[in-house]
Amino acid sequence: MTDRPRLLHSADDGRDPPDGLIGSQGANPPLIPTEELLAELRECSERFETATAEEILEWAVGRFGDKFTMATAFGPEGMVILEMLSRISPKTYVFNLDTGYQFPETLQLRELVKEKYGIEVDLLKPELSVFQYEKLHNGPLYETNSNQCCFDRKIKVLQQAALGRHAWASAIRRDQSPDRAKAPIIAWDKKFHLVKVSPLANWTKSQVWNRILLKGNEIPYNPLHDSGYPSIGCWPCTRKVMLGEDDRAGRWSGTAKTECGLHTTDDGPSNA
Numbered sequence: 001m002t003d004r005p006r007l008l009h010s011a012d013d014g015r016d017p018p019d020g021l022i023g024s025q026g027a028n029p030p031l032i033p034t035e036e037l038l039a040e041l042r043e044c045s046e047r048f049e050t051a052t053a054e055e056i057l058e059w060a061v062g063r064f065g066d067k068f069t070m071a072t073a074f075g076p077e078g079m080v081i082l083e084m085l086s087r088i089s090p091k092t093y094v095f096n097l098d099t100g101y102q103f104p105e106t107l108q109l110r111e112l113v114k115e116k117y118g119i120e121v122d123l124l125k126p127e128l129s130v131f132q133y134e135k136l137h138n139g140p141l142y143e144t145n146s147n148q149c150c151f152d153r154k155i156k157v158l159q160q161a162a163l164g165r166h167a168w169a170s171a172i173r174r175d176q177s178p179d180r181a182k183a184p185i186i187a188w189d190k191k192f193h194l195v196k197v198s199p200l201a202n203w204t205k206s207q208v209w210n211r212i213l214l215k216g217n218e219i220p221y222n223p224l225h226d227s228g229y230p231s232i233g234c235w236p237c238t239r240k241v242m243l244g245e246d247d248r249a250g251r252w253s254g255t256a257k258t259e260c261g262l263h264t265t266d267d268g269p270s271n272a
């Protein structure tokens, strides 16, 4: 994979933007975070505190058109949003950061989403295969430098996917972790130079699962959630949680790391 393969999927005019541009800087037209835009985003975010997630997604699709995209790891929240998108805008470009270390059960959801909703989630892979990457680093980097591993296998791939877009949907909820506690529903995402839309930011875990299990409109979900894995990432960095543990206690367990860096405001691997 080269540095720019994802332009095939991006909403630009087909020409490569100059090097060094990120996110909406590479869009045609680019989206600039002017005071006016930031004020609009703040106003929308406050107003959407009492809106439905569907209303928020409808606004995003109407406001950003084919420059709106979604990243999903097929978590419960992502599955809820995918079901909504299948009704609101099934042609929205959706991608998954396919690190090479995902559980087979996670990847299977890609097929279920395609069958049930007709949405073909693009699996975006890092430049190097797992084999090449581990050979380069004399073994699995997740064991010795998980921040760098997340940066190479997730952040860089999202940066490529974001190029030429204006906005992306994320499935984060405020009560998932302290890092996410203040997440606005709509905000300017400096790291990826995009508008970030989090339609479930103020949802609770119960609301998500009630929607998934809604009789007559059940939403597929990862079967590992029924086996002690409330939060699922790459298999080397995910374990089951014990009774009474936090839902994200099984992610990078035994280390200080709590996020892969997609939803934090820092820029590089040292803080990812």
Ligand code: SF4
Residues within 6 Å of the ligand: 099, 101, 141, 142, 145, 146, 147, 149, 150, 151, 153, 154, 233, 234, 235, 236, 237, 260
């Ligand atoms: S979650 Fe683990 S395996 Fe996946 S990219 Fe990050 S460090 Fe690597």
